[in-house]
Amino acid sequence: MSKSIDLTLKVWRQAGPKDKGHFETLRAQNISTEMSFLEMLDVVNDQLTLDGKEPIAFDSDCREGICGMCGAVINGRPHGPLKATTLCQLHMRHFNSGDVIAIEPFRAMAFKVIKDLVIDRSAFDQIIQAGGFVSVNTGGAPDANAVPIAQDQVESAMDAAQCISCGACVAACPNASAMLFVSANVSHLALLPQGQPEAARRAIAMVREMDRQGFGNCSNETECEAECPKSISISNIARLNRQFYRASLASSVK
Amino acid sequence: MIHQFDAIIVGSGGAGLYAALEASQRCRTAVLSKLYPIRSHTGAAQGGIGAALGNVEEDKPDWHAFDTVKGGDYLVDQQAARIMAEEAIQAVYDLENRGLPFNRTPEGRIDQRRFGGHTRNFGEAPVKRACYAADRTGHMILQTLYQQCIKNEVAFFDEFQVVDLVMDNGTCKGVVAVELSTGALHILAAKAVLFATGGFGRMYKITSNAFANTGDGPAVCARRGIPLQDMEFYQFHPTGIMGLGILISEAVRGEGGILRNRAGERFMERYSPTLLDLAPRDIVARSILTEVRAGQGIRGDRRIDDYIHLDATHLGRDTLMRKLPDITSFCKTYLGIDPADAPIPVLPTAHYAMGGIPTDIHGCVVRDGAGTVVQGLYAAGECACVSVHGANRLGTNSLLDLVVFGRRAGRHIGDYVQQAAAPSVSEADAEPARSWIARLTDGRPGPHGGHILEDMKLVMMEKVGIYRNAADMQNAIDTIQALRERYRTVRVQDRSKTFNTDLLEVIELGNLLDLSLVTAVSALNRQESRGAHSREDFPERNDTQWLKHTLAHLEGDAVRLDYKTVDTSIWEPKPRTY
Numbered sequence: 070m071s072k073s074i075d076l077t078l079k080v081w082r083q084a085g086p087k088d089k090g091h092f093e094t095l096r097a098q099n100i101s102t103e104m105s106f107l108e109m110l111d112v113v114n115d116q117l118t119l120d121g122k123e124p125i126a127f128d129s130d131c132r133e134g135i136c137g138m139c140g141a142v143i144n145g146r147p148h149g150p151l152k153a154t155t156l157c158q159l160h161m162r163h164f165n166s167g168d169v170i171a172i173e174p175f176r177a178m179a180f181k182v183i184k185d186l187v188i189d190r191s192a193f194d195q196i197i198q199a200g201g202f203v204s205v206n207t208g209g210a211p212d213a214n215a216v217p218i219a220q221d222q223v224e225s226a227m228d229a230a231q232c233i234s235c236g237a238c239v240a241a242c243p244n245a246s247a248m249l250f251v252s253a254n255v256s257h258l259a260l261l262p263q264g265q266p267e268a269a270r271r272a273i274a275m276v277r278e279m280d281r282q283g284f285g286n287c288s289n290e291t292e293c294e295a296e297c298p299k300s301i302s303i304s305n306i307a308r309l310n311r312q313f314y315r316a317s318l319a320s321s322v323k
Numbered sequence: 324m325i326h327q328f329d330a331i332i333v334g335s336g337g338a339g340l341y342a343a344l345e346a347s348q349r350c351r352t353a354v355l356s357k358l359y360p361i362r363s364h365t366g367a368a369q370g371g372i373g374a375a376l377g378n379v380e381e382d383k384p385d386w387h388a389f390d391t392v393k394g395g396d397y398l399v400d401q402q403a404a405r406i407m408a409e410e411a412i413q414a415v416y417d418l419e420n421r422g423l424p425f426n427r428t429p430e431g432r433i434d435q436r437r438f439g440g441h442t443r444n445f446g447e448a449p450v451k452r453a454c455y456a457a458d459r460t461g462h463m464i465l466q467t468l469y470q471q472c473i474k475n476e477v478a479f480f481d482e483f484q485v486v487d488l489v490m491d492n493g494t495c496k497g498v499v500a501v502e503l504s505t506g507a508l509h510i511l512a513a514k515a516v517l518f519a520t521g522g523f524g525r526m527y528k529i530t531s532n533a534f535a536n537t538g539d540g541p542a543v544c545a546r547r548g549i550p551l552q553d554m555e556f557y558q559f560h561p562t563g564i565m566g567l568g569i570l571i572s573e574a575v576r577g578e579g580g581i582l583r584n585r586a587g588e589r590f591m592e593r594y595s596p597t598l599l600d601l602a603p604r605d606i607v608a609r610s611i612l613t614e615v616r617a618g619q620g621i622r623g624d625r626r627i628d629d630y631i632h633l634d635a636t637h638l639g640r641d642t643l644m645r646k647l648p649d650i651t652s653f654c655k656t657y658l659g660i661d662p663a664d665a666p667i668p669v670l671p672t673a674h675y676a677m678g679g680i681p682t683d684i685h686g687c688v689v690r691d692g693a694g695t696v697v698q699g700l701y702a703a704g705e706c707a708c709v710s711v712h713g714a715n716r717l718g719t720n721s722l723l724d725l726v727v728f729g730r731r732a733g734r735h736i737g738d739y740v741q742q743a744a745a746p747s748v749s750e751a752d753a754e755p756a757r758s759w760i761a762r763l764t765d766g767r768p769g770p771h772g773g774h775i776l777e778d779m780k781l782v783m784m785e786k787v788g789i790y791r792n793a794a795d796m797q798n799a800i801d802t803i804q805a806l807r808e809r810y811r812t813v814r815v816q817d818r819s820k821t822f823n824t825d826l827l828e829v830i831e832l833g834n835l836l837d838l839s840l841v842t843a844v845s846a847l848n849r850q851e852s853r854g855a856h857s858r859e860d861f862p863e864r865n866d867t868q869w870l871k872h873t874l875a876h877l878e879g880d881a882v883r884l885d886y887k888t889v890d891t892s893i894w895e896p897k898p899r900t901y
Contacts, residue, residue: 085821105657118554118771118816118825126822131570132534134656135462136362158656183504184822190359191481194473202470203422217431226424227457230466234361263422 074166080112080125082174085190086181092171103163104141106149107139109161126185128252132157133195134298137233138192140148140191142173143188147237147296155298157234179247179283183236190284191248193234199278200271201254203263216262230257238293238301251295252309253301259312269316276313324509325748328353328478329740332483335360337461338704338732339519340468342654342686343477345733346515347826350740351640353478353657355485355500356509356828357607364521364533367724368461369572370438370727371453372418373719374411378432379451384408387444387452389894391720395713396854397896398553398872400891401497403684403709405893407720407727412745413602414726415454423467425454438718439573439603453719458572458649461722468543483509484827488547488700489748493690495699496746498543499756508822510753517701517735518544518680519729525674526835528784528844529568529628531560532603536585539704542834544680545841548883549688549697550874552708553678554838555846558716558855559789561607561673563672564657565630571650571669575662575716576600578646580635582611583666584619590631605715605855612789621668627785629648632666639663657696657858671789677718677855679708681874681887686732688761692874698741703732710872711886713889714854724874748750763829768840769814772832774805779832779839787843792859796847803840804880841875844882849873866896 078098083090097113104112107129114124129139134155141156143149149159164170174182179192224284230253240247255272264271287306294303332343339354346352353362387408392399419425419433435451442448455462473479479498487499489510497512520540522599524532545551563569574581582600584590594610595602600612611631614620620629635643636651640663643651647662654662670808680702680777681689688700704725746876749835786799810833817825851865852858874885 084819115773121816123817123819124824126824130358130362130535131364133367135367136358136460136533138358138362149454154656160657160659162659187822194479197470202474203420204474218427218713219431220427220429220434223424224457227459227463229461230424230456231459233462257424258422261422261424263420269604296876317756 071101073099073101074161075098076162076166077169078162079169079171080185080229082125082185085184090182096311101102102160105132105155106143106159106161109272114235126187128187129157134158135233135301137235140175140235140237142240144171147175147240148298153298153300157285175236177245177284179237179245180236180239187318188236190234190236192284193236193247196251196275196278197254197281197284200267200274201258203258204267218262222260226257226260229253229260229301229305232301233299235298237296239284239297241292241296242285243290243292246287246289247279247284248309249297249301249303249308251279255312256305259308268312269319270311272312273316276309324506325746325750326353326509326511328511328513330517330736331355331511332517332519333498334363334706335363336519336521336523337464337468337722338729339517339724339809340465340761341473341729342517342519342703342733342736344468344475345730347472347475347477349582349737353480353511354472355498356834357482357484359481359502360472360479361573363465363744363759364536365722366462366465367533368722369458369881371436371455371460371719372415372416372464372722373438373452373635373717374723374781375452376415376433376435376454377411378428379435380443382443382450382452384411386413386445386450387441389433390441391443391711391717392713393446393899394717395715395889396729396899397428397866397870398556398710398713398853400710400890402890403711405497406684407449407723410727411723413724414730417727418464418467421467421471421811423463424456426456438476439474439601440717452841456615464722464726468745480511481649484739484830485520485543486760486830489752489755490547491746493697495697496748497501499753501760501826501830504822505797506823506826508757510748510750512748514740514745515699515701517703517732517736517770518706519688519702519704520706522676522705523835523838524673525831526780526783526839527788528780529563529670530562530673531568532569532673537743537831537834537837539707539831539834540702542837545837548876549680549690549700551678551841552681552872552874552887554842554875555849555856555873556677556714556854557673557842558604558607558675558677559671560674561604561611562633562669562673564653565668565670566628568672569653569657569674571633571653571667575635575647575650577634577640579638582607583632583634584614584621585623587620590614590619610805610856611629611671615670627631628670630668630670633669634666635662636664636666651666655730655819663810674786675721675827676705677708677712677714677716679706682707682709684709684731685735686728687735690817692885699739701732701736703728714856723811746888751882760826764815764826766816766818769812770809771816772810772829773814774808775813776835777804778834779806783839783842787846790857791846793847796843799844800840800847803836803843805881807836807840841877845873845875845884848884870896
């Protein structure tokens, strides 16, 4: 079932945040189709290192689609051509010998390139810090069973909470908007009783921070939903918009 | 560059973030992590977190504590296990209150499910004890704790690799770390330092662990004179995907999946006639390896990476899609097969370190069998050894360990820093680390670390893995010593300062080599079989001589072994039968 293929890679190389960057053409030869895309890059990097050249910098850790570290734009698509998978879950059997593969970092004004394919996603942290949490006094929390929650409600919250903060939604959006990320975080908490007291303040604060970080506006392109490795639905954006407008009218938060 | 804090937390998984959350309410706290916090391996934990809520069936913390002790083959410190089981309940409620979406019963209460080794009334029958958020429990714990930490304005030093510990007359003063994006060395001075760096499955060829799980905390401590406890106990999960080691959950066997050898035989009938494919993890892993060694693996070449089949084809496409959708998509994604049509190729995968940095029940690191505390130094989570897992950990107790002991350590730090003096450090404290890194990157020709890593992982898998014997382990120790010798000449090939992954990998390799040596020496010396430590030449448990914790001191190239008594104050050790 395994065979070997030869590929041509056009990889974005950028020495640092201030470097202009360029595409470099590299050969990936004798690649087993059983390898994952990142293992293929490992092989290319081993060769580059042996040749005394700088290996391609890219992030990855768990390689099972949960940590959210990896991610690059493959032939124009964040995390590659497959639906509902991260880059580490993309396998070389989906490519053919002779293919040319363009590999670029997730691009957005708010995501600075640190080196090659490695980007700085700390703008997401700033958005969470603005309101993506529940404020409770620690210790002496009441019995959680005192507030019953229906399973389907938890499931909707969980669907939103699947977000791994990889940034593919931003990379996919023509406006580099982070609305899917923000809406997933807002929805997770807004759908639970614990998160409701702060729901209005949270929606406003997080959207404001998203704007401040330099992410674009949502214009319903729906590319984010199509590329999200966790299949987070744009219905969360609709929920965020409702929360935001209702809160803007009723709240004193500026 | 020197930074001053009250508390430094090294590692941003569940234990580190919980400790940071608690400590940050009382003092200036920073988290240092080689990853971004939400990327930590806690996020990969699927199954659940054990707590005797009794929501679905009657349950008691004492039953949970007993199961933990028995599951750990009586090498567990029993008072610690009781504390963990008792505090589990409040821990789950706290997480729920902060927005963790636990699955619910039809009445709206937190739902619970079964897991191996968890029983009611001291082993009578299985009990539903695991609270869970779909199959993303770890991910949700991490997200929830991270949200709380940034709310509390914990300072985060992301993508910093710890390389040394600053000690002064037996008191910890801080850590030295490399900033990965620039290559710069930083000293982080603090009254209290907590290591929560996670596991070190990367010392084995086949592992479920992420690339970052290289045991940096235990290795740094070991080189600074802190002993490592019970390192010979390393858990292998029976069913990892062939070649990758990614877990296929016990749930497949729970739904009726069957393990088969190359003849198609249901071989577990021979090893565990009653429990069959659902026997405890260590027993199933050993049975699989016995088949492979007898040439009954699917390839039949008796090699360590041969595999067997997990057959779920008879369950039907409907059941698979309804009850095991993730497994189905895993198989399609990674193997390109549909488990409804073809059996899943699996083999045991290195999964969890029971051993680590020895601590008391407050997370304070201890340096000897008498329990002498190292002032200002703490550890929690997989890198620590309290010990609540003994010789074998039960499922769902890993997330619980993180949450309970991460929180206890964070609270103790909050008290400790109130009376501790601010440490004085200088650039000279970074000198050992600076000269080491300077040597690694001096541009002289030297071998690449990659081959050393591969050789180490293979010898650990083959000789200090599931089955062990004296000759193999001595051979492994000799090999590791030779690899350590070669490591001294290794040079970083990538000369750039910015995001030098080659440097990071060489640092991690040094840590893994040290931990491999300590593990192999500890294992060779323990002449009995207990839990995950299974000796072909000493097949029985021996409480008379070996009911004691190992404390291994790394002294240059030598490992000096010492022992510490086990707390058996509640339940008398008995044979471990299920």
